[in-house]
Amino acid sequence: MSARFDVMMPYYGDVPLMKAAVASVRAQDGDDWRLTVVDDGRETGVPEWFAALGDPRVRYLRNPRNLGVTGNFNRCVELAEAPYTVLMGSDDLMLPGYLRTVRRALARAPRATMVQPGVQVIDGSGRPTGTLVDAAKKRVYAPSPNAALLHGEDLAVSLLRGNWLYFPSLCWRTDDLRRHPFRADLGVIQDLAVVLELLLAGGTLATEPEVCFQYRRHAVSESSAQALSGARFDEARRFFLDAAARLAAHGWPRAARAARHHWSSRLHALTLLPTAAAHARPLRPAAASLLRHAFAPRRVPEGG
Missing domain, CATH: 1.10.287 (Helix Hairpins)
Structure with missing residues (x-):
């Protein structure tokens, strides 16, 4: 069965966290996904570790030269072949129901450009944490926690007042994402820039409240x-x-x-x-x- 979901993981260097992230993807159900790790670093032993996995669902590539954060995002999008793409952080974790939740959202809204599932924020040690930023995202800026299909100026206003999306947890329609690459002149806010471009082009966002992804917020990043x-x-x-x-x-x-x-x-x-x-x-x-x-x-x- 060909992959419906390409989980693309741009990787930069923390080996233990990357291994945990990979394990969380391998724990997903179904046979409609593939994981590709695109290594933009030079940590020793990493290619050998992936070779030893022997998992045909996992592909490992190392960039011949460092592309930087935005460059590696765009490289991941170029390499994606499935209809849907997840650009997962190499320090984040999928809970076992992540892809099941995304499938449910797409069954409800099959033409959605993006899917935002429920997210739990964790700290550098993997413990659930709460910050003022995350509290504001949930209680002030995010819409109702019920499943919804959002679009147009109303969604743009909501995100510009306070960006309540968690970029590494989003599932994107690959063709739409490829038409709007990440901007090389932006180093931190490039995800919101892409979302706005997609909304201006008529894109829609499906939300699912089930928490199925852990986003890691480090004290130093x-x-x-x-x-x-x-x-x-x-x-x-x-x-x-x-x-x-x-x-x-x-x-x-x-x-x-x-x-x-x-x-x-x-x-x-x-x-x-x-x-x-x-x-x-x-x-x-x-x-x-x-x-x-x-x-x-x-x-x-x-x-x-």
């Missing part, structure tokens, strides 16, 4: 480091203002306003000021960047 330095928010401000102009031109004025104001992103910058004061060195540039993101005037895009 690439996005955390960029946030403390302010680099994440410099990128975010540029993205949101460009998106506001694009959405206004598309005839989605409410989404344009939500992008222009991006309140949740600005509030997030303010919440990081105490952490920056404790850890960022030098402090002044980091604090200035966070404050600039929170309070700088927003230019009004044409038609916004």
